[in-house]
Amino acid sequence: MSKTLNRPVRILVAKVGLDGHDRGAKVIATALRDAGMEVIYTGLRQTPEMVVNAALQEDVDAIGVSILSGAHMTVFPKIMALLKEKKMNDVLLTGGGIIPEDDMETLNEMGTGKLFPPGTTFGEISNYIKNWVADNRDF
Secondary structure (H helix, E strand, O other): OOOOOOOOOOOEEEEEEEOOOOOOHHHHHHHHOOOOOOOOOOOOOOOOEEEEEEEEOOOOOOOEEEEEEOOOOOOOOOOOHHHHHOOOOOOOOEEEOOOHHHHHHHHHHOOOEEEEEEOOOHHHHHHHHHHHHHHHHOO
């Protein structure tokens, strides 16, 4: 059972690398905002360093990476390493896009949060993020 949040979840939605398709990220960002979250969208062509620095500056609870480029096995581990380096161990790293199921499992075992394939409902994504933040962040 999750604790009740006494403030909105702050999430940074990011597009990393040369992936120029951001319609899905914008749709997710809007859905998360409509679910009551404070959303910071980084825009296209971010580096993992830019994403983690923005997350630190914005004091976010979660980072959601939208990825369609096939670089997920490089991007997620790099962001996880940077989060650890900056002692941001209580920030959820989640995301979605075109990620094979086996790779999702490997990334989850490495420490990412749940990763969402195309077709996942907005409610499932927002509920997961809200519940994770309520259970894992100190307020």
